Amino acid sequence: MSVADDSFADDSAVASPEEAGKRQAVLYEVRDSGVAVLTFNRPERMNAWGGALASGFYAHIEAAEADPAVRVIVITGTGRAFCAGADMGGLNTISAVTVESANKTDVSALVAEKHPYFLTQLSKPVIAAINGSVAGMGLSQALMADIRFAAAGAKFTTSFARRGLIAEYGISWILPRLVGWGVAADLLLSGRTFFAEEAAQLGLVKEVVPPQDLLDRTLAYAEEMAANCAPSSLAVMKRQLYADADMAIVETSNKAEKLMHDSMQRPDFIEGITAFFEKRSPNFPPLSV
Template sequence: MFGPAEEDYRVSAPDRVAQPADSPAPPVRYEVGGSGVAVITLNRPERMNGWGGGLASGFFRCMDDAEADPDVRAIVVTGSGRAFCAGADMGDLSTISAATVDAAADTDVGKLVGERHPHFVMTMRKPVIAAINGACAGMGLTLALSCDVRFAAAGAKFTTSFARRGLIAEYGISWMLPRVVGVGVASDLLLSGRVFLAEEAAELGVVNKVLAPDQLLPHALGYADDIAANCAPSSLAVIKQQVYEDTMLSVFEASNRAEKLMHESMTRPDFIEGITSFFEKRPPNFPPLEKEDAS
């Protein structure tokens, strides 16, 4: 059964600094396990991990740390409390019934989403696994879809919600969702804005697997541990690039590009190690991702 011990994970350097007992918890927690898996936890449970209030900038900073750390080979993103991310934290507009159109129009959407859009996650060289522990709505669903693999806790609630709030499909979800589940299902979920549970999300292909709440994070960590231990970081980086960039190409262009990339992969030491470890029936010992691998 997947699931490393909790003590196998260490917090990042900033979180290890002694803080006053009454100091607020960081909006995002960052931990790194000895196996090479980073865990990024959205940590505003009192706001259902709403996207805002320093959470967005903290998330991107932690993702940058994970991307830059050669010891990190896979990333798990989850939430604290009863939500993964219940959407954008609209701040004063939470009392929208008393607000005017002019007040809403003054909202700085750029500041709300942060310095980058969620699809930034797709450009990372390392695999990102979402462990969706609870409510996943609006911006939260967009964030989950930008991850490479998604696991969900049984009973977790999902919704696009935009149409029911007088909004549009935001920050790339109109591109992501049809590619994950198909145009017909995406149209249903986006146009109706209806709530659906994790079990239906798995049937529709929104998530890869549903697990009991107490098994969600151990399973996600075990899945990430397996990738970290057995997959070449250089291969992971190129495969992620292929998966997302090839959607913009024809099958002929994608196949021709793959032939070139395959030849390049066979010139790396990782290929020799992968073949040798297979025949020697031992775990591979792949080197960490280096800066020149980014290209």
């Protein structure tokens, strides 16, 4: 539950309490392309995790998962941060946190309904468009997305070691799988800040994009996936990716053989093959939920 990193703070993002109170914590849009866009919308708090932002995020994610019209989910943020960590009472009060007050913190309430790994359990691909600074809990959430794009110059940090905390909520599981053991040890144990460009070199993000082009590029990628990939295939392959991570190769291969047989019984397979030979875009049915 790494606290929001005040080293990322930007005074230009500060809004009055009245303005902030009127703003939806998470924006939600379902586009005609089949892509749902969730936007963290507390820029005055660096989109710090907790409260209305966390509950709004879960509610919209569940809506996207249940909506047959949604095929791909994109997550991004407003302002200069994607999510700069857990909200422990506001950036201006973090320095006043004491051992006594920290011991009274309800961690489960701060994290809210689910741990970040629940993104890996969804049937639909999740793509993070990391628009700015991402730290602690925000990084845990971003790494549990299936694919990540990042704005050039965006700052990344695990930050836990520098807050007297530990590798939280599955980040010690996902990070070595994304970047390897040695790099994961470096990023977790040093808690150092690094930038989007290094994140791409390490394999944490797919592409680094100029900030003004980030959402357009991410949406283009997501919409191409939504238009051309069978929702049933995406759902099964996503389960395979995460479930097979700790399985032996023989067991994984045997399981895949059965899954392949099952996929060939679905109408998606016929449509995919027919579209290929007819040189047209496939018209896959929505995922049955």
